[in-house]
Amino acid sequence: MLTKRIIPCLDVRDGRVVKGVRFRGVQDVEDPVAMARYYNDSGADELVFYDITASVEQRPLFARVLAEVARQIFIPLTVGGGIQTLADFDRVLHCGADKVSVNSGAIRNPQLIREAAKRYGDQCVVLSMDVSRVGDSYHLFTQGGQVDTGIDALEWAAAGVDAGAGEIVLNSIDTDGVKQGFDLPMLAALAERVSVPIIASGGAGRMEHFSELFRLPGVDAGLAASIFHFRELEIGTLKRYLQQQGVPVRLPAGETA
Amino acid sequence: MIAIIDYGLGNVFSLSASLDHLGFANCVTADAAQIRRAERIILPGVGAYGDAMQRLRASGLIPVLDEQVAAGKPLLGICLGMQLLFERGYEYGEHQGLGYLHGSICSLADDLAACGASCKIPHMGWNSLHLVRPEHPLFRTTREGEFVYFVHSFYAKDCAESLLASCDYGLPVAAACGSGNVCGCQFHPEKSGAAGLAMLRSYLTAEIG
Numbered sequence: 001m002l003t004k005r006i007i008p009c010l011d012v013r014d015g016r017v018v019k020g021v022r023f024r025g026v027q028d029v030e031d032p033v034a035m036a037r038y039y040n041d042s043g044a045d046e047l048v049f050y051d052i053t054a055s056v057e058q059r060p061l062f063a064r065v066l067a068e069v070a071r072q073i074f075i076p077l078t079v080g081g082g083i084q085t086l087a088d089f090d091r092v093l094h095c096g097a098d099k100v101s102v103n104s105g106a107i108r109n110p111q112l113i114r115e116a117a118k119r120y121g122d123q124c125v126v127l128s129m130d131v132s133r134v135g136d137s138y139h140l141f142t143q144g145g146q147v148d149t150g151i152d153a154l155e156w157a158a159a160g161v162d163a164g165a166g167e168i169v170l171n172s173i174d175t176d177g178v179k180q181g182f183d184l185p186m187l188a189a190l191a192e193r194v195s196v197p198i199i200a201s202g203g204a205g206r207m208e209h210f211s212e213l214f215r216l217p218g219v220d221a222g223l224a225a226s227i228f229h230f231r232e233l234e235i236g237t238l239k240r241y242l243q244q245q246g247v248p249v250r251l252p253a254g255e256t257a
Numbered sequence: 258m259i260a261i262i263d264y265g266l267g268n269v270f271s272l273s274a275s276l277d278h279l280g281f282a283n284c285v286t287a288d289a290a291q292i293r294r295a296e297r298i299i300l301p302g303v304g305a306y307g308d309a310m311q312r313l314r315a316s317g318l319i320p321v322l323d324e325q326v327a328a329g330k331p332l333l334g335i336c337l338g339m340q341l342l343f344e345r346g347y348e349y350g351e352h353q354g355l356g357y358l359h360g361s362i363c364s365l366a367d368d369l370a371a372c373g374a375s376c377k378i379p380h381m382g383w384n385s386l387h388l389v390r391p392e393h394p395l396f397r398t399t400r401e402g403e404f405v406y407f408v409h410s411f412y413a414k415d416c417a418e419s420l421l422a423s424c425d426y427g428l429p430v431a432a433a434c435g436s437g438n439v440c441g442c443q444f445h446p447e448k449s450g451a452a453g454l455a456m457l458r459s460y461l462t463a464e465i466g
Contacts (some may be wrong), residue, residue, distance in 0.1 A: 002376075003383045040450070045383055071274045074405060076448050096270040096447065121304050123379050123408045166379060184331065197381055220382065224371055250383040250404040 003248045004214045005045035005221035006235055007199060008228040010035055011052040012081075015065045016030060018052065019227060022153070035229065036069040043235045045250055048101070048223060049071055051081025052144065063095050070096020080128055084108060089116050093124075101126040104142045106160065107149060117164025126199075129153055131186060132173040138186060145173045154193045161194045168194060169223065171201040174245035179205025182213045182222065191218025199223050207238050211245040259283040259461065260295035262338075264316045266304050268328070272335065275447040279458050289321045297461060298322070298330060302337030306346035306362060306411065309337055310354065319355070326357055331438045331465035336409060339434065339441025342444030348411050357439040360416030363432070379410040384424040384444075386432055393421045394463030395433060396439060398455045405432070405444035405453055411442065438465050 010017045010032050015177040017032050022089040032049070040045055048158030049069060070077055079092040080101030089100050100120075106112050106127060116127045130141045131153040157168055170190050182203045191198055197220040200213055204224035213222050227233045259276060261269050263285045276283040283299075284291060292298060300307050300322070313319055326332055333340045334411035343354045346362035354362070366378045383404040388396055407424070413431040421433040421440070433442045440460065 001385060002380070003385075005382055043450075067270075070270060071277075074271070074275055074278070074447060074454055075450050076408075076445075077271075093268060094270065096268070096274065098268060098271065123381060123410075124303070195377060197377055200460070220377070 001248050003045070003250045004219075004242070005199075006043075006210070006238060006249070007046045007048055007221050007223040008035075008039045008044050008235070009048040009050060009201070009223050009225045010052050010069075011050050011225060013067070015233050032065055033072060037068060037072045039228070039235070040073050040075055043239060043251065044078045044228075046078065046221070048080065049097075050079075050101070056251045063091065066092060066097070067095040078126055080126070083112075084110070086115055086119060089120060089124075090218055093120065099124050099167070101128040102165075103130065105129040107140070107142055107151070110159075110163075113160055113163040113165050117166070122164045122166035125165050126167045126169060127157065127160040128169040129157065129172065130171050130173055133186075138189065141173055145176075154189060157190055157194050161196050165196065167197045167199065169199040169201055171223075172203060175199070175203030177226075178203060179227070181205065181209040184212065184216055186217055187213070187219055191216065197221065207233065207241045210238060211242055211247060214242065214247045258291075259297045259299060261285045261299045261301060262313075262318060262380050263287045264274050264309070264312045264318065266302050266309050266312055266387075267342070268299050268303060268338070271445075272299065272301055272393045272447045274320065274384070275454060275457060279454060279461070281461055285414070287318065289318065289369040292318070292321055292325065296330075297465075298325060298332045300332060300334040300338035300341065302341060302434060303334070303408075304337060305353075306340060306348040306351040306379055307350060307461070308346050309341060310346075316434065317428070322355065326439055331460075332357070332440070333460060334439075334441035335380045335447070336443065336445055339443050340409075340411065340413065340453045342434070342439055342441045343413055343416065345409065356432055358413075358419045358436055360413050360415060360419070360431075360434070363414045365426070366413075368412075372428055376427040379408055380408070380412075380430065381408045382405075382425045383449075384426060384430075384432075385444050387421045390421045393433075393435060393440075393455050394465060395435070395460045397459040397463065403452045404440075405446065405456075406429045407432075407444045408437075440465075442456045446462065 079097035
């Protein structure tokens with residue numbers, strides 16, 4: 001049986017792992033290579049590696065750091081941040097990424113997803129969205145969650161999947177950094193709309209938040225940063241808890257079957 | 258030396274890194290002489306079947322692979338590389354494969370729909386293995402139910418005679434197949450954590466053939 005995935009996210013700036021609260025007040029946590037190795041060894045199902053400043057400051061990803069992480073990671077690795085062109089896909093794929101996450105690059109160039117999916121396959125293209133409630137609808141935000149594009153997020157997701165996005169990361173700005181749980185209504189609305197795997201991001205604070213999340217049909221993975229980085233929650237502990245709750249998970253080696 | 262076939266498709270960075278990590282000398286190559294000198298061959302691949310066969314054909318390496326397989330050299334296919342080992346694939350039309358294993362590569366979506374299962378496509382994520390041939394060199398240190406990482410939309414059918422392991426995704430899916438010195442994994446051992454590395458080590462240190 002296919003398991004639900006637990007995905008730590010490494011937000012990286014200047015070669016260091018950082019994590020913002022509501023994208024502000026960024027605090028330095030640890031070295032990405034050390035963190036990557038720690039997660040690889042502790043049972044993470046996948047790792048997401050974002051250059052969080054790239055879309056704001058146009059900084060390219062640090063290929064050397066990425067390659068160093070990829071050399072020590074024997075689980076799937078998704079890379080995002082500053083992905084604007086097919087050349088950016090090439091660059092990170094050659095540094096060991098398995099999937100590439102596009103966010104604002106797809107807003108600037110609506111053909112990017114289609115072209116990338118055609119060249120690298122749907123499974124390689126992840127559409128990442130920063131979304132917040134505006135009135136009765138969900139809007140797509142950009143610039144680290146600061147600018148409302150006015151685009152309807154659900155329409156955007158559906159168009160992205162039509163163009164070839166193989167997976168969607170939904171980051172709720174409304175729940176990010178608050179640690180009161182994932183944005184279940186927003187995720188449910190997305191799951192109604194698209195049929196590709198959905199990765200929930202923003203709001204994880206306790207183990208119960210993940211069991212609530214995985215009771216929602218159509219959600220395949222939960223992504224979090226700070227609770228894992230500060231070791232407030234160990235992935236092994238979380239997975240054993242989820243298994244008790246009846247959620248299918250991959251337990252660390254030696255604990256399966 | 259292990260030769261990882263370079264035909265312009267697939268992410269070989271992780272595969273090469275995992276072999277480095279395990280201490281196996283390896284090279285990513287399209288050079289026939291280097292492939293002939295290698296003790297083992299790995300055929301990677303990500304993408305579409307027809308495109309992959311076309312690239313492999315254009316590289317001129319198919320006769321080299323045919324000759325090396327006939328001579329008994331161990332060949333491991335991974336993901337699309339495993340699918341190419343079969344006789345044919347039906348991804349965007351019908352395409353001839355390498356034909357080392359009996360069977361065809363068919364659409365998982367079509368067969369899931371036919372049996373009324375509502376699983377997402379691609380089959381992406383960690384799934385548990387049922388070991389059909391637990392004694393196979395790939396599985397010397399692998400237990401029943403071990404989790405490995407899959408990403409694929411097409412799968413091997415009519416391959417019962419070479420089936421080594423399967424997984425459940427709405428219907429039984431061939432996870433590994435092999436016969437003689439030819440073996441393939443639909444999953445990515447190089448992306449399957451410690452379990453996948455253990456399989457690579459087990460297979461690459463075993464007497465094959």
